[in-house]
Amino acid sequence: MTGPGYAIPSSRDAVLDSAGRLFGARGYRAVTVRDIASDAGVSAALVMKLYGSKEKLFAAAQPDESLLTELQVPAAELGANLVFRVLMRRERGLREPWAMLPFTIQDSPTPETARAGTRELYLASIAGLIGDTTRERRYASMVVALMTGFGEAVRTFGLFEGWDFDDVVARYGAIVQAQIDECRAACP
Structure with a gap:
């Protein structure tokens, strides 16, 4: 649903949410960029374009203070x-x-x-x-x-x-x- 008061999550947000959830559930080594892309509903190429590497995505998905x-x-x-x-x-x-x-x-x-x-x-x-x-x-x-x-x-x-x-x-x-x-x- 769109319109006033509704926000469509960006691809970057979807990737970050998926990465955080998957890394949190399975750990760094068990999760692939393709897993994250599939979960986020985007291509693996887009994930790499947005974050550059799995390591950078892992760092971005970490909890903050x-x-x-x-x-x-x-x-x-x-x-x-x-x-x-x-x-x-x-x-x-x-x-x-x-x-x-x-x-x-x-x-x-x-x-x-x-x-x-x-x-x-x-x-x-x-x-x-x-x-x-x-x-x-x-x-x-x-x-x-x-x-x-x-x-x-x-x-x-x-x-x-x-x-x-x-x-x-x-x-x-x-x-x-x-x-x-x-x-x-x-x-x-």
């Missing part, structure tokens, strides 16, 4: 909000950045570079968000670990299917929030 920095909720609600966002992305069929983190590193054409960059991106974002001023970013590390595990549990293992949405938000959100609250109490 905007999902973390756009959280403008009271500190006491951060844990539940992080969990809520994972579940909402699952409900809407959107790619899950937390579930993609292991693939970002393990299947990257340059794993050491991906590890360092992804680690710094997420730790710095979460540390800033929760006020973690510890040298080793102790609390941010715990939140990243909890959310990565949750993202994988929801997407890869299909855990929490059939559970009450609000119950999962409350229960797992409280686990994440405990680390955030501990940070708030310990960090000036």
Whole structure:
């Protein structure tokens, strides 16, 4: 449907969405440019024209910190909000950045570079968000670990299917929030 209020996704957006979903589900090595093109409904030649290489497309499809920095909720609600966002992305069929983190590193054409960059991106974002001023970013590390595990549990293992949405938000959100609250109490 077209007209006011409706946007037709661009080929670039369709390719990026397909790449993010496929890389997230199967990893870098298991996905071909043809797989992505087929999923996006475009030609492999167009994918290469838009991104230049599979490696560049993989880099473009990686999660970014905007999902973390756009959280403008009271500190006491951060844990539940992080969990809520994972579940909402699952409900809407959107790619899950937390579930993609292991693939970002393990299947990257340059794993050491991906590890360092992804680690710094997420730790710095979460540390800033929760006020973690510890040298080793102790609390941010715990939140990243909890959310990565949750993202994988929801997407890869299909855990929490059939559970009450609000119950999962409350229960797992409280686990994440405990680390955030501990940070708030310990960090000036």
